[in-house]
Amino acid sequence: MPDAIDFRTDPSRYRHWRIEYAGEIATLFMDVDETGGLFDGYELKLNSYDLGVDIELADIVQRMRFEHPEVKVVVLRSGKDNVFCAGANIRMLAGAAHAHKVNFCKFTNETRNTFEAAGAESGQTYICAIRGACAGGGYELALACDHIILADDASSNVALPEVPLLAVLPGTGGLTRVTDKRKVRRDRADVFCAMEEGVKGKRAAEWRLVDDVVPNKDFEVTVAKRAAEFAARSNRPADATGVELTPLDREIDTDGSIRYSTVEIQLDRAGRRAVVEIKAPAETAPASVEALHAEGAATWMLRAARELDDAILHLRLNELEAGVVVFKTSGDPAAVLAHEAIVLENRNDWFANEIALYWKRVLKRIDLTSRSLAAFAEPGSCFAGTLAEILFAVDRSYMADGAFEGDNRHEATVTLTAANFGPYPMSNGLTRLETRFLGDPAHVERLKDEIGAPLDAAAADDLGLVTFAYDDIDWEDEVRIFLEERASFSPDAMTGLEANLRFAGPETMETRIFGRLTAWQNWIFQRPNAVGEAGALKRYGTGVRPDFDTRRV
């Protein structure tokens, strides 16, 4: 096992994927290096994957949006003969700790969601072209694409054999997308998910499992035709120049603390917490869209989003004991607003739009982070617009009221902007303010009158924007009590509590995947029938049948 899992990669380091660019169509080949597993003890046979394979895929999807604005359709296919993808690697799953399995599934789910988002939001559609066996997580990759083409031959099929083979669920969105995206009849879904051998040919289309079933001789023609059709519907700009996502600037100390250019993490391992501080831009905001393009990956809005994203993923996978994550901000709120404005006011520009969409994804990543999340708005802070959104993402927030003795930084304020009223919906489809004020929707409308005004603690508290406001006298005790109390609770109870309280209101396919499907999968991932010494994951491939506790729960 590596010391720490690194989510940073780039095309020069890919081991598992190849991309061929041809104008508006890109073809993405999954071609997993058997010997390239992230951990020892398993080989990535048959295009099976582990977290390392998925980290590359996430990087590809991200770079496709920024570095290849000319791409309108991505065709996902296999680089191997006779197999599309066998899904998540079983030996990896059998050997992995519970927390790793859970985090692995969450990350792969988030990456699948980015395919769907790229098509829906950016006119960059994913098509899946399947030849050979496409099973389990392989078919879940396909399900996340907008269109699935299956070769009509003896060896090509789609399958979700997790239940009969492994006694676990297709947990990367498979069950949810079968019922709610592809709307497969529920009894057929039941039959399909109980079949090791999967479904092929005409029946796969009849059951809505795939969109096209085509003879091998027509396969390439159909793929090209569908790609052209989806490309024709895209609103991607014709002649845009991509923006390279340059390497992140990151330093890790021995105590686990991290410094990026705009984000710092202070780790208190004994106290079981991490403080993530986001720093306002020191530099002037780009004066025009052209200037924004010229700054490229260096522009504060994009740099901060990328660094924050990496910071969250790092904490999730590498700092399991940091049960509480506290967000702080520092710097001039006006600088944040100036940088945000050039992005949000120019969403007709593809690059500005992609930056906004990236923030949407990062904020969702925060929502879904299984740690107790808090925000401390202290003197010197800049919870404005996009950064104020973090106040509404966390479980609770503390705001410093007035000047603090011996602290000559500016008093804390909160500033609402258009960022808080639309561009960053949660996975439940509502804005964070709409979710927060579900009981009083009119209040969200009233809050629009406050746009642009720096609200002090009394005003922010009065408007319901923060949980608590404390002055100099009480602040230190109150936040200390909170941090100590939270660290004393059962981490598991926190996980369950937060997963329930954060997503009030409507449910969507996304919330169902992370709420219902994931919760049941995690339950199964604890059960001896799946993970015990005589369980199905451990016994897979041994020729010995698993022993099951036959009582239903």
Added chain:
Amino acid sequence: MPDAIDFRTDPSRYRHWRIEYAGEIATLFMDVDETGGLFDGYELKLNSYDLGVDIELADIVQRMRFEHPEVKVVVLRSGKDNVFCAGANIRMLAGAAHAHKVNFCKFTNETRNTFEAAGAESGQTYICAIRGACAGGGYELALACDHIILADDASSNVALPEVPLLAVLPGTGGLTRVTDKRKVRRDRADVFCAMEEGVKGKRAAEWRLVDDVVPNKDFEVTVAKRAAEFAARSNRPADATGVELTPLDREIDTDGSIRYSTVEIQLDRAGRRAVVEIKAPAETAPASVEALHAEGAATWMLRAARELDDAILHLRLNELEAGVVVFKTSGDPAAVLAHEAIVLENRNDWFANEIALYWKRVLKRIDLTSRSLAAFAEPGSCFAGTLAEILFAVDRSYMADGAFEGDNRHEATVTLTAANFGPYPMSNGLTRLETRFLGDPAHVERLKDEIGAPLDAAAADDLGLVTFAYDDIDWEDEVRIFLEERASFSPDAMTGLEANLRFAGPETMETRIFGRLTAWQNWIFQRPNAVGEAGALKRYGTGVRPDFDTRRV
């Protein structure tokens, strides 16, 4: 532990509740008998409850609807001084097997839902009047009521202290109702759920946790006033005569098989399955609403619903190994239709309406039953209308095509009626046919043309109403293979699979409770932090703090 948990009870046997009837207002006192626990090893102190207490409550809610049509408002209050209810009994939870905890929570959840349904559907509203501590499952009882009145004094409060005290969730709908019914601001919900001491007085109303906070001197007046207000809104008939729910007629054999008057359960413990057969009425349908009233609890529609309900609960709690439940029917479809018609065509009559609503609840109880559910429509069967709905509730269905050699019963048919298009919505708010054909809503409309026609297997298959149709030659092998295969799968994987596939489409508060909240609670109910020897449930009350694995998952 008793040999089998019996869900049948009646007012003469209640140990934990008292009811005072006063015209349109009934007052229900929770007054738990400490020594009346269902199992040994714990005392039901402080109005804490176990499944036995809840079985009585479920019976009360049911009888209130049928036996007391004059009641428009039920005021729920405590029969003890100084405590309203301390919630589920902790020692019971600490000692109970995982499957019992899960089934206990499911049943209590179903019972809470019936309060809400009684107010919404039957004009019989529950009001909760709280004096004293109202904690955990106690507050969840209150949350399921339509209105909560809290005394404003030093000892009256509401609390969900499960997380800090016990490292489990408020799993009987508490978290979902706080965010989605009462629409408490999510950061306040976070604070509330982390507080052992709960919230009292004005703040409880300010945070939307209760509706009225009233000084002790005004308490009785306010309770009476609110009861009168809700009663005034009710559409319950003024001078109806109740229908007594007479004792169920039930015989259990030593092999576990059961005979009711309209329902039989054949148990195959070695094969890990149960066959539930529902028999069509032999008697003529009541010719009028008056005749329906005269038949009372003996009328087939009500009798079959009650017997089926009891059968399902019995299997859930007492036959954990019966992993597959197969529904069969037998008798004359026309008789089913005649009995159904007098009920569904007279829903303006309170009693007919209550029978239809009971079927709605029983069918939901089937949806939520954590067993692989199948239906076999064999020669001689009567899957018509209300009974056809079972075909759409199960995970998959098999229909016999044509005559079977040596079997002189009538060929199997399926008959749709109005029952399949509205009166029995699932907990997702859709009918079972709407859920089934989520991908083709127009098909549901087309199916209305088939109402009343006995559809043979070819037609039913063609219309997508059954999963498989097999003739005499294939039938036996196919159903045998299914039964054997299903029994060979991991029961846990089945639980997770079915919980995901059954509820496509919209989510509601109900589906969130059984999907998201329950799944996370079940996960926590497996984790050592809660249930281990050094976990919070085991160490509660010992003075020794629990040991937690501090890694977040």
